[in-house]
Structures are given as structure tokens and as C-alpha cells.
Amino acid sequence: MHLLGSPASPFVRKARVVMAEAGIDDIPFVEVTASPLGGDDGLNAANPLGKIPALSREDGPTLYDSRVVTRFLDARYNAGLYPATRLWETLTLEATADGIMDAAVAITYEKRHRPEEMWFAPWLDGQWSKIARSLDAIERQWMSHLTGPLDMGQIAVGCALAYLDFRHGDRDWRADHPALAAWFATFADRPSMVATAP
Known part of the structure; x- marks a missing residue:
């Protein structure tokens, strides 16, 4: 493989x-x-x-x-990252994080592959709105899940937040999401995250 x-x-x-x-x-x-x-x-x-x-x-x-x-x-590899006892929550949180990544990558592609004079600001703003709503939802509904045993939802959220920092550092996602920011400060230090940083 x-x-x-x-x-x-x-x-x-x-x-x-x-x-x-x-x-x-x-x-x-x-x-x-x-x-x-x-x-x-x-x-x-x-x-x-x-x-x-x-x-x-x-x-x-x-x-x-x-x-x-x-x-x-x-x-x-029997990693246990999709636990049966909270499978649907894990999958939903992973899907939310993937949606954040989809929108963030779309913004990146728009700015990379189109001349600046052709950037469509309402579309870019719409993509960021998806990200902001998702971060709000995670902050409001998912913090207890994020602080539980490691699963795929947590990994996906960690990768999504790291990508926001990597490609969209000019937008301060932490300002309105203090609990999520505090969680990520710890999660980002996991050896698996450090080893895979771009």
C-alpha cells in the first residue's frame, strides 16, 4: 500500500x-x-x-x-478511533470538520487559481461564513466530546483548525472561540500533530 x-x-x-x-x-x-x-x-x-x-x-x-x-x-489496524458507543457523534463531528476544510480549501483555490481582480468577494465571504458557523457549533455543542477519549472527530477538528492557521492566519478564528482555542493549544502539541505539520 x-x-x-x-x-x-x-x-x-x-x-x-x-x-x-x-x-x-x-x-x-x-x-x-x-x-x-x-x-x-x-x-x-x-x-x-x-x-x-x-x-x-x-x-x-x-x-x-x-x-x-x-x-x-x-x-x-484496530485503532479504535470510531468507537461504537459514540459512533454517530464521532462521524458528525468529523463531517463538520471536513466541511470546515472544504470551505477553507475552496478559499485557498479561489485565491491561488484566479487573478485577484476576478475574486468573487461574496462567494469568499460565504465560504468563511460556513467555517464561522461550524466553529460556533463546535464551541457550543462539542467541547465535551473533544475532551473525551481520542477519536476521529477530534483528529479531524485538530487538522481543520491547523489548516485555518496555515492558510488563513489573517482571520482570527480564536477570538470568538476561546474554549476551542484552548483545546487546540493542547491538541496541536500531540506528537502525531507535530510530526505531520506542513
Whole structure:
């Protein structure tokens, strides 16, 4: 197996954090370039959508979409990151974090692939509104889950917040989310997060 991805992708980071937390060291990481304008031929051959992460396997088709890859890794290596006793909460929190990442990556792509005079401010603001609403919801409803035993929801939130700092540091997400900021200050120091920082 090989994990195809970019170190800068928050979705790839989710898979890499899972690997670090589960002690998985037998899956090589292969850097590829993903782009909404085309991307790497090798990646496109592995995943027709051209998205990362993608997990190539010798005994089956390539797996893709970060949630598919992380569920597969969790099941194969018995990592316990999708606990049955709180599965739906974990999946919902992961989906919320993935939505934050989707919106943040969309803003990044808009600014990277279009000339500044073509940036559509209402669309950019709309993407940030999704992020802000999601952060509000996590601060309001999910702090007790975040402080429980480690699971995939926590990993996804940690990767989402780290990506906001990495690509959108000019927007102060911490100002209105003090509890989440305090949680992230500790979570970001986990060895798995430090080892996978872009």
C-alpha cells in the first residue's frame, strides 16, 4: 500500500495523523500534486476525481476520500478511533470538520487559481461564513466530546483548525472561540500533530 497526498492538505493530514496515532509505519507516503485544474497524472490514474488522500492497495482498488481512507486504516489496524458507543457523534463531528476544510480549501483555490481582480468577494465571504458557523457549533455543542477519549472527530477538528492557521492566519478564528482555542493549544502539541505539520 501507498498513501498518495500532499503534506499541505488537511485531508491528507487526517490520514497521516491516524497512521501516527495507530503506530502504522509500513505504508509509504508518496507526494503527488492535486489541483482543480488537472493535477498529477499518477494521482488521476489512481483516483479519477484527482483528489487526495488516495490509498493504493495491491489487493483491491485504490481507496479515496479521507473518511473512507481513515475508516479503512482504523479497521485494518484496530485503532479504535470510531468507537461504537459514540459512533454517530464521532462521524458528525468529523463531517463538520471536513466541511470546515472544504470551505477553507475552496478559499485557498479561489485565491491561488484566479487573478485577484476576478475574486468573487461574496462567494469568499460565504465560504468563511460556513467555517464561522461550524466553529460556533463546535464551541457550543462539542467541547465535551473533544475532551473525551481520542477519536476521529477530534483528529479531524485538530487538522481543520491547523489548516485555518496555515492558510488563513489573517482571520482570527480564536477570538470568538476561546474554549476551542484552548483545546487546540493542547491538541496541536500531540506528537502525531507535530510530526505531520506542513
